[in-house]
Structure formats: C-alpha cells, structure tokens
Amino acid sequence: MDKKIILITGGQRSGKSQYAEALALKMADNPVYLATSRIWDDEFRHRVELHKQRRGSQWVNIEEEKFLSKHDLNGKVVVIDCITLWATNFFFDLQAEGFRSAKAASLHVEKTLQQLKDEFLKFTDQQAVFIFVTNEIGSGGVSDNETQRKFTDVEGWMNQFVAQHADQVVLMVSGIPVTIKGADL
Numbered sequence: 001m002d003k004k005i006i007l008i009t010g011g012q013r014s015g016k017s018q019y020a021e022a023l024a025l026k027m028a029d030n031p032v033y034l035a036t037s038r039i040w041d042d043e044f045r046h047r048v049e050l051h052k053q054r055r056g057s058q059w060v061n062i063e064e065e066k067f068l069s070k071h072d073l074n075g076k077v078v079v080i081d082c083i084t085l086w087a088t089n090f091f092f093d094l095q096a097e098g099f100r101s102a103k104a105a106s107l108h109v110e111k112t113l114q115q116l117k118d119e120f121l122k123f124t125d126q127q128a129v130f131i132f133v134t135n136e137i138g139s140g141g142v143s144d145n146e147t148q149r150k151f152t153d154v155e156g157w158m159n160q161f162v163a164q165h166a167d168q169v170v171l172m173v174s175g176i177p178v179t180i181k182g183a184d185l
Contacts (some may be wrong), residue, residue: 001075004129006185007162009136010172019170019177020079020131021055023185027129028077032060034068036086065089069122076128083134087158090115091151112154117161124165132166134159 006023008016024031033055039045052061062071066089068080080086091112124130138156143149163169168182177185 001127001129003124003127004168005124005162005166006129006131006182007134007159007166007169008131008172008177009134009159009163009169011136011139014172015175015177016133016135016172017051017079017081019172020081020133024077024079024129024131025058030058030060031077031079032062032073034062034064034071034073034078034080036065036068036080036082036089037063038065038085038089066093067119069119069125072126073128074126077131078128079131079133081133083132083158083162084137084155087112087116087155088151091154095147109150109153113157113161116154116158120158120162120165132162134162136171 006020008020008023010016021031021033024033035048035051037044037048039048055061060076064071066086068086091108094108094112094115135155136159138152143152163181166181168185169180170185171178171180179185
C-alpha cells in the first residue's frame with residue numbers, strides 16, 4: 001500500500017465525517033477510525049456512542065487524544081476525526097502548563113503548532129492511507145474571545161500544514177464534496 005494523505009474540511013455538520021467514512025469503506029473492508037476527542041460531558045459521550053453505532057462492527061475503533069504515532073497502522077486505511085479536537089487537546093494541555101499570560105500568547109500558539117506538526121509528521125511516516133477530517137473554524141469571523149482567536153490561529157495554520165502535505169483536499173459544502181487539490185475521489 002502506498003502512503004496517501006487526504007484532508008476533508010468544511011463547516012460544522014457539512015457532511016465531512018460521513019464522506020470520510022464512505023471513502024474509507026470504498027478503500028478497505030475493515031478501516032480504522034481514530035477518534036481524537038475527549039469526552040467532556042454526558043451529551044458528548046452520547047454523540048460518540050451514536051457515531052460508533054452508525055459506523056458498525058466493520059470498523060476498528062481507536063481512541064487517542066494526542067499521540068497518534070504510537071499506533072502502528074501500516075497497511076491500513078485510517079479516518080482521523082478530527083484535527084480540530086486533536087489540536088484542542090494540545091492547545092489546552094499546554095495552556096494548563098502555564099501559558100496563560102498575554103505575554104506568552106504567541107509562545108503558546110507556536111509551541112502548540114510545533115507539537116502538532118511534529119506528531120503529524122511522525123504519524124504519517126507510516127505506509128497507510130490517512131483520511132484527516134477538520135473544521136474551517138476561521139470562516140465565521142473574528143471572535144471577541146482571546147483564547148478562541150489563539151485557537152483559531154492554531155487550527156488554521158495546522159489545516160494549512162496538513163493541506164500542504166496532502167495528496168488530496170476536499171471541501172464539504174452542504175453535504176457536497178468539492179475537490180480543492182488532487183484528483184476527484
């Protein structure tokens with residue numbers, strides 16, 4: 001299997017995850033679903049369970065909040081859902097380590113982004129098909145919240161980094177895939 005990186009991006013509820021899952025099922029009988037989210041509350045736990053039920057038993061489910069590279073996925077087709085939640089985990093863990101002052105804001109963003117980039121490169125060094133799902137959170141205007149603005153920067157720059165490394169990039173608009181980079185899928 002040749003290595004391939006696919007990025008699927010779009011707004012919330014644009015059909016990104018379902019498109020990524022359908023694409024993975026075209027490529028493999030038993031794809032891997034690598035979930036990056038933390039379970040924050042009961043409502044979110046319920047969402048996660050509904051997603052697992054929808055996917056069914058043909059999927060191999062892995063939950064990994066940060067260190068994707070610790071999983072050997074050579075020869076697999078993997079949906080990584082999603083970059084936004086993955087970046088959130090790094091961003092807030094670093095903030096908890098003391099990057100709360102306004103003076104350290106740029107260092108916080110830089111350190112978060114560097115850790116994400118390093119982990120992405122280490123993870124995608126495997127021979128697998130990687131289907132990354134992400135959100136275009138910066139499309140809705142500038143937040144009046146400083147933390148949200150910093151995270152939007154991290155997310156936007158990480159999306160650009162992944163897109164640069166991707167063989168294909170697809171933008172989901174109202175459930176319709178629009179190819180941005182590479183051949184139609």
